[in-house]
Amino acid sequence: MVVEISCEEVWREISNYLEGEIDVELRARMEEHLRGCKHCTAVLDGTRNMVQLVGDATAFELPARFSHRLYQKLDRKLADDRPSRNEE
Amino acid sequence: MSCIDQLDLTQRGHEILEVGASPRSSATTNAVLIKRQGDSCEAELIERVLGGDDEAFRELVRPCEHAVFMATQVILKNEADAEDAAQEAVLKAFTNLANFRGDSKFSTWLIRIATNEALMKLRKQRHQKLHDSLDEQREGEEGNYVPRDFADWREIPSEAVQKKELQQALSRALASLTPKHRDVFVLRDVQHFSIEETAQLLGIRKSAVKTRLLRARLQMRDALAPGIDGSWSTGRTEYEQVRPW
Numbered sequence: 001m002v003v004e005i006s007c008e009e010v011w012r013e014i015s016n017y018l019e020g021e022i023d024v025e026l027r028a029r030m031e032e033h034l035r036g037c038k039h040c041t042a043v044l045d046g047t048r049n050m051v052q053l054v055g056d057a058t059a060f061e062l063p064a065r066f067s068h069r070l071y072q073k074l075d076r077k078l079a080d081d082r083p084s085r086n087e088e
Numbered sequence: 089m090s091c092i093d094q095l096d097l098t099q100r101g102h103e104i105l106e107v108g109a110s111p112r113s114s115a116t117t118n119a120v121l122i123k124r125q126g127d128s129c130e131a132e133l134i135e136r137v138l139g140g141d142d143e144a145f146r147e148l149v150r151p152c153e154h155a156v157f158m159a160t161q162v163i164l165k166n167e168a169d170a171e172d173a174a175q176e177a178v179l180k181a182f183t184n185l186a187n188f189r190g191d192s193k194f195s196t197w198l199i200r201i202a203t204n205e206a207l208m209k210l211r212k213q214r215h216q217k218l219h220d221s222l223d224e225q226r227e228g229e230e231g232n233y234v235p236r237d238f239a240d241w242r243e244i245p246s247e248a249v250q251k252k253e254l255q256q257a258l259s260r261a262l263a264s265l266t267p268k269h270r271d272v273f274v275l276r277d278v279q280h281f282s283i284e285e286t287a288q289l290l291g292i293r294k295s296a297v298k299t300r301l302l303r304a305r306l307q308m309r310d311a312l313a314p315g316i317d318g319s320w321s322t323g324r325t326e327y328e329q330v331r332p333w
Contacts, residue, residue, distance in 0.1 A: 011233070014305070015305050015306075016298060016302070018305075019283065021298070043306070043309070047305050047306065050312055051277050053312070054258060054277050061255060063157075063171060066153065066157060066171060066174075067153055069171070069175070070149075070175055070178060071146060073175050074146070074149075074178060074182070078142050078182075
């Protein structure tokens with residue numbers, strides 16, 4: 001039989017639940033609670049989606065001409081290094 | 089000297105973790121695919137760079153540009169500073185390429201360097217400003233965080249991710265976190281470092297990472313919920329509540 005768990009306890013463990021860092025018993029208790037609690041299910045789903053959203057590289061844009069400036073700087077560095085590398 | 093300064097550029101990079109049972113994000117899926125297809129090609133490019141082929145270094149860096157900038161932007165929250173740090177990271181990677189052992193992806197190694205650059209820059213800025221807010225001092229990280237909004241936004245419309253509005257909301261939400269919560273959140277959830285690596289990078293215990301991560305995630309969810317709940321998914325400008333009951 002699964003021992004009941006409160007909403008507060010579920011919220012405390014939501015992050016560990018998403019990480020898969022909780023033991024089997026606690027996971028079973030949380031899942032039992034989630035089956036009957038729309039609030040906690042919404043918090044869990046929302047948190048999971050938010051993590052997915054921020055982890056998506058397209059969520060943040062590159063500034064205009066970022067690449068151009070990056071390679072310009074790199075070219076300068078390569079040009080500076082070239083004489084010393086040729087001496088080696 | 090901070091733990092960030094002491095990081096060994098040759099150390100093993102992080103592996104991208106799957107978060108819970110959620111479907112993989114497109115970035116994660118792409119990263120896995122690129123890793124499978126690109127490892128041998130990457131080794132070849134590195135060999136060419138070490139042999140004096142400078143163009144090969146550009147080829148190595150090009151696919152990582154976005155991730156490198158993102159690594160610095162989410163930490164520094166200032167485009168100019170982030171670009172500086174990203175450029176420094178790329179130059180540092182070039183200088184230290186001979187030390188790259190190849191036991192992680194090149195992109196992982198480069199992102200780690202970029203993250204370190206950004207964190208060092210941030211620490212310098214914080215040191216100069218001595219600005220840790222009173223709020224942060226009062227706020228104990230052990231205190232429970234109670235979610236404020238129970239909206240059900242389990243469906244994220246894919247087109248919403250592309251919207252400027254959402255990007256701005258993400259930046260605002262990140263800015264609303266205290267620095268210590270933001271650092272942990274960015275390293276774990278944006279940059280995909282493991283809990284252990286996040287702890288190592290910040291010089292804190294794994295348990296502190298987990299505690300801060302919980303608060304940061306719930307706060308981020310609360311900060312983003314209204315838009316996801318209504319206007320972003322419908323395209324309407326007014327807030328529309330969607331509740332599962």
